[in-house]
Amino acid sequence: MVIKLDESKTHIISALVLNKPGVLQRVAGLFTRRGYNIENITVGTSEQENLARMTIIAKGDEKVLEQITKQLNKLIDVIKVRDLDPDITVKRELCLIKVHTSTEKNRSEIIQYANIFRGRIIDVSPETLTIEITGSPEKIEALIDLVRTFGIKEIARTGPTAISRGNKTI
Amino acid sequence: MKGGEAIIKSLMDQGVETVFGYPGGVLLPLYDVLYDSDLRHILVRHEQCAAHAADGFARASGKVGVCIGTSGPGATNLITGIATAYMDSSPVLAIAGQVATGLIGNDAFQEVDTIGITMPITKHNYQAMKADEIPGMIRSAFYIASTGRNGPVVIDLPKNVQEEEFEYELAKDIELPGYKPTMKGHPLQVKKAAKMIMNSKKPVILAGGGIILSDASKELLRFSNMIHAPVTTSLMGKGSIPEDNLLSLGMLGMHGRKTSNLIIDDCDCLISIGCRFSDRTTGSLTEFAKNAKIVHIDVDPAEIGKNVDVDVPIVGDAKIILNDLINVVGKAKDENKNHSVWLKHVIDFKNTCMPRLSFDDIPLKPQQVIKELSEAIDDDTIVTTDVGQNQMWMAHYFTSRNPRKFISSGGLGTMGFGFPAAMGAKIAMPDNDVVAVCGDGGFLMVCQDLATVKEYDIPVVICVLDNRRLGMVSQWQKLFYNKRMSYTDLGQSPDFVKLAESFGVSAERVEKPGEMYETVKKAIRSDEPYLIDVVIDPDEILPMVPAGCGLTEIVGEYKVERETPGEILYKPIGTDKSGD
Structure with a gap:
């Protein structure tokens, strides 16, 4: 049997793991050791006590993805693993951007851009504005590109977290 | 109860009678409890030997082997043994001491991140932060190590946790929500496999270490007989089928039997059971069993x-x-499962290329040494090997007839494994004779443990196949690196006989045909540890498949037991004439 390998593709893997020390290291270490490309990993508590949800963005063909999920499943502290179908998954990221504002004109322009992207200004100083924006990574990229011309002093991104649409859970 | 007592009690509750270890500063509380406990402790002379001995114990008996080392260097010395057990799916529990919880992270004396270091080489690891965690932790560790795909588990044990007083409660049921190994095969898949096997003309079974771990040798023999499929094995699968059985082809792979390598290439249905298709077994993946449909049975989905x-x-x-499979195929009509024409073809070919074992050369040929060794021991003898030429000669020429009687470091290829593993095997199976076949290089890495076998009177026979070379590496240099023998000559020291005698271990040198048989007999009869220094031909080469080549591309002369010389050609059987 010949398995048709997709071109390297970005996958969103959602994993429920025991919420205890060392689990992140086990997962991250697995990726390093097996040579899988990890683009992003976010961890936070989940709806269940003692369990945390990890969202991992990784690149690879179908065969690599299959190995990633199987190897993750082998970890004793990993409860469940699922490769989320991008078509029925909502993916969001939070980003904070500190922009340099030299003139009053710049300042209002930046506020306008932030509004268009449904961002919020969460901090103001004589020379900076800090925007908070949530959305898909692409949307965040777009806003960053727009405000880049004013001079970005700092960016802090959470990396995307994701969940299936509708009734589906993992 | 104190944490240290809880460890000993929990181990004994699991049925542990013997542990292998080496004490140290942070283990003082635990060793203080050991001092007057009923748990037998074997003091090795290097922690690596404790881990290999626990591994040998596990492989020989099927029970979990336990080793103990102190924090820092004690733990790092265990690492090679833990990694060896991990690669070969051996159930080992390694207990490592750790600095007191308050000191962790401060670069304290003899502190090392054992949990971090052992994460990629264990099935799971635990750090006990409170004494009341210990009973449950040890129960879980045993369960994880010995179920599903077996493997080593590490418990990291800070000093103050061993001293902490707590109310001992019998460990409740094990709660491991993330660990549910699949044991039963999916019935639809079993049916599909049965159908594929019955539709095939030229089936072959590849048996791996999984057969031995799941105690499935009888079933393997029954099934292969039922479908007339010859059986080849990986190194780890050696002994899963009696190798003098008609159906057995011997080991497959880089150093495999010619029959196995050529038959795999011709088969149209490969049934792999408990084998992970390591590169040493398959050779080039694009060439491997290229004409075959493949059924893969494994307890590990990954x-x-x-x-x-x-x-x-x-x-x-x-x-x-x-x-x-036996149930499903057993119900099928005879004509569907009958592959007897194929089997006869395979056996006929096998008979033309049985490797030659008898040589009267001096220095001794390893084939002759192995032949005499085989004649001198019985079927219940446990044989361990080191890594390198000695291991591959044994894998290739030695006829293993029972599971758990051929013990070798496969995946990690750990030199120095053979002798301590034999020590552990003998402790596990005191009624079986145990023989370690080592190379001079590997044995020298662990020779200090001659003190252990002497002190505890562990009667293992150590055969050092002594060619004063790093045989396997020099073989590659000879074949693939223009005979530039870079640092593979081990020189003339030590004198292994004198070395053994300095430990009070009897030893003898063997140099001529016939002597090996007599000396092994004598060594076994002596019922005490015994070293045999076997002087062998340093230039003997085992035919092999170069790395990255297909399994049929065997380099080196394949010497066979037959009259007419010349190359043995394999003629594939015509599928139209197979008659099944």
């Missing part, structure tokens, strides 16, 4: 599709699935 693309995967325990 092994399926990892190296070889599979037609019918079945996840589950080898014994259960073999029984299912």
Whole structure:
């Protein structure tokens, strides 16, 4: 049997793991050791006590993805693993951007851009504005590109977290 | 109860009678409890030997082997043994001391991040932060190590936790929500596999270490007889089928039997059971079993599709699935499962290329040494090997007839494994004779433990195949690196006989044909540790498949037991004439 390998593709893997020390290291270490490309990993508590949800963005063909999920499943502290179908998954990221504002004109322009992207200004100083924006990574990229011309002093991104649409859970 | 007492009690509750270890500063509380406990402790002379001995114990008996080392260097010395057990799926529990919880992270004396270091080489690891965690932790560790795909588990044990007083409660049920190994094969997959096997003309079974771990040798023999499929094995699968059985082809792979390598190439249905298709077994993946549909049975789902693309995967325990297959195929009509023409063809070919064992040369040929060794021991003798030429000669020429009687470091290829593993095997199976076949290089790495076998009177026979070379590496240099023998000559020291005698261990040198048989007999009869220094031909080369080549591309002269010289040609059987 010949398995048709997709071109390297970005996958969103959602994993429920025991919420205890060392689990992140086990997962991250697995990726390093097996040579899988990890683009992003976010961890936070989940709806269940003692369990945390990890969202991992990784690149690879179908065969690599299959190995990633199987190897993750082998970890004793990993409860469940699922490769989320991008078509029925909502993916969001939070980003904070500190922009340099030299003139009053710049300042209002930046506020306008932030509004268009449904961002919020969460901090103001004589020379900076800090925007908070949530959305898909692409949307965040777009806003960053727009405000880049004013001079970005700092960016802090959470990396995307994701969940299936509708009734589906993992 | 104190934490230290809880460890000993929990171990004994699991049925542990003997542990292998080496004390140290942070283990003082635990060793203080050991001092007057009923748990037998074997003081090794290097922690690596404790880990290998626990591993040998586990492989020989099927029970979990336990080793103990102190924090820092004690733990790092255990690492090679833990990694060896991990690669070969051996159930080992390694207990490592750790600095007191308050000091962790401060770069305290003899502190090392044992949990971090052992994460990639264990099935799981635990750090006990409170004494009341210990009973449950040890129970879980045993359960994890010895179920599903077996493997080592580490428990990291800070000093103050060993001293902490707590109310001992019998460990409740094990709670491991993330660990549910699949044992039963999916019935639909079993049916699919049965159908594929019955539709095939030229089936072959590849038996791996999984057969031995799941105690499925009888089922393997029954099934292979039922479908007339010859059986080849990986190194780890050696002994899963009696190798003098008609159906057995011997080991497959880089140093495999010619029959196995050529038959795998010709087969149209490969049934792999408990084998992970390591590169040493398959050779070039594009060439491997290229004419065959593949059924892959493994307890670890991650092994399926990892190296070889599979037609019918079945996840589950080898014994259960073999029984299912026997049930399904057993009900089929005889003409569907009859591959006797194919089997006869295979056996005829096998008979033309049985490797030659008898040589009267001096220095001794390893084939002759192994032949005499085989004649001198019985079927219940446990044989361990080191790594390198000695190991591959044994794998190739030695006839193993029973599971758990051939013990070798496969995946990690750990030099120095053979002798301490034999020590552990003898402790596990005191009624069986145990012989370690080592190279001079590997044995020298662990020779300090002659003190252990002497002190505890562990009667293992150590055969050092002594060619004063790093044989395997020099073989590659000879074949592939223009005979530039870079640092593979081990020189003339030490005198292994004198070395053994300095430990009070009897020893003898063997140099001529006939002597090996007599000396092994004598060594076994002596019922005490015994070293045999076997002076062998340093230039003997085992035919091999170069790395990255297909299994049929064997380099080196394949010497066979037959009258007419010349190359042995394999003629594939015509599928139209197979008659089944």
